[in-house]
Amino acid sequence: MRTGDIAQRLGVTPASVSGMLKHLSREGLVNYREYGGALLTADGERAALGVVRRHRVLERFLTDVLQFGWEQVDALAHQMEHALPEVVVDAIERLLGDPATCPHGHPIPDKEGRVAAEPRLTIGGLAAGDRACVREVDEFDPALLDFLQQRGLVPGAVLRVSQVNPIDGTVVVEVVDAGATALAPATAKAVRVSREVAE
Amino acid sequence: MRTGDIAQRLGVTPASVSGMLKHLSREGLVNYREYGGALLTADGERAALGVVRRHRVLERFLTDVLQFGWEQVDALAHQMEHALPEVVVDAIERLLGDPATCPHGHPIPDKEGRVAAEPRLTIGGLAAGDRACVREVDEFDPALLDFLQQRGLVPGAVLRVSQVNPIDGTVVVEVVDAGATALAPATAKAVRVSREVAE
DNA sequence: CGTAAATGTTAGGGTCGGCTAAATTGATCC
């Protein structure tokens, strides 16, 4: 992880990130060399997965219980996740029946920090004629999520690639029960799939 | 409200409270004269009732949905209340069916800041032979709440005062379906009642 | 291989909210 990328993600200046990294390094959560980027230590990984778990459990709760749309819940969960007592997160998780994934399909780590592997393959990596099953989608852009939902590109959906434009990389996918949709490469990369069309 | 009392309630020094009050006074939320104590303005009252609403809705949610005991939820709600987006509080309120009170019986203000009156009368204000209905209890001491629940002294319970000790003020109440309990004056003051034994 | 551009860090400064210690005010009691 580079300082600048972190800064952009957090919406602060790189200067601020330098200070944070030094701090986290002192606390043993990241390995960090000046000018050399940062990497989570095992402890840091565990702490991070704890936060990820809170975030994803909350997203599930917001969609399944409070009926928020999946395009809103990333931002909402982000606001809530740091103030919720751990016992409350645990209780919500139980209430939901220990869900395996967040609404966007990402796996929820368990309390020990174990987490299921995520598929590497995206729609952009498919060839014409391939069949696949949607597993997860990037959750950062509400407008994109809205669009994907309208076109049936949600976790669990089964699709077939009907065309791949060799010039600009545009992909046309037919979603079972939801018609055909053309996707630019950037969009196609936001949807992760697996080749198994199980169930 | 005096500076020192606020400081004690908040667990900070009076010096810190002086600064806060000046701030709030500049924002028009309290009327404040140096050395003269502070009082909420109409705006401050509205803002405060908004926070009270969040707090009590959350308490209801924690007991009714997440199955926490009523002795824990004040502290938990306190941690959560400032980070929850307003829309989430609204959604929880709807989910619960717009409850009228928190688990301890205190009325929940509506979004416009209207709030039902709370009874002034406590068990300590009753005489031998009086019948009354428990309306609300102080929520600050978990051990007290545990005790009250065991003895059936919860909102809605109907009771009769069987003795009042004229020397030390000890009161013995018989709770319908839950036997008799002796209460010291300080404890008796923590339970508010109304004389109507309706319903 | 050396220099320019990109990237990252340090220095220094501002705000916020807490603290302690000292000064001030108000209240009480003789």
Next chain:
DNA sequence: GGATCAATTTAGCCGACCCTAACATTTACG
């Protein structure tokens, strides 16, 4: 009515966290 005491405020400090501007390092390219 003055002295003392409690309550409160002011003054000054600290740490967290952000910023900008200046400096340092790495990377990339001719």
